[in-house]
Amino acid sequence: ERLLIEGFRAMPPWRKAEIVMSLTRASGEMSLAGLRVRHPHAAPRELCLRLAALRLGRAAVVRAFGWDPGMEDLP
Numbered sequence: 001e002r003l004l005i006e007g008f009r010a011m012p013p014w015r016k017a018e019i020v021m022s023l024t025r026a027s028g029e030m031s032l033a034g035l036r037v038r039h040p041h042a043a044p045r046e047l048c049l050r051l052a053a054l055r056l057g058r059a060a061v062v063r064a065f066g067w068d069p070g071m072e073d074l075p
Contacts, residue, residue, distance in 0.1 A: 028051065
């Protein structure tokens with residue numbers, strides 16, 4: 001753990017940002033994969049909205065898009 005922390009401290013900021021972006025992208029891909037398993041018939045837009053609900057919360061999606069992720073289908 002100490003070596004890992006030292007390595008991150010020695011790393012240039014652009015490389016740290018690159019790692020964070022890569023981890024964020026991978027997290028989104030894994031979240032989408034899980035959503036596809038739970039909602040196999042969902043359209044791409046619905047998956048996008050469900051991903052937004054995971055990231056931002058249900059209330060934000062209801063306010064911004066007028067759609068409740070607790071519902072099964074889009075209006």
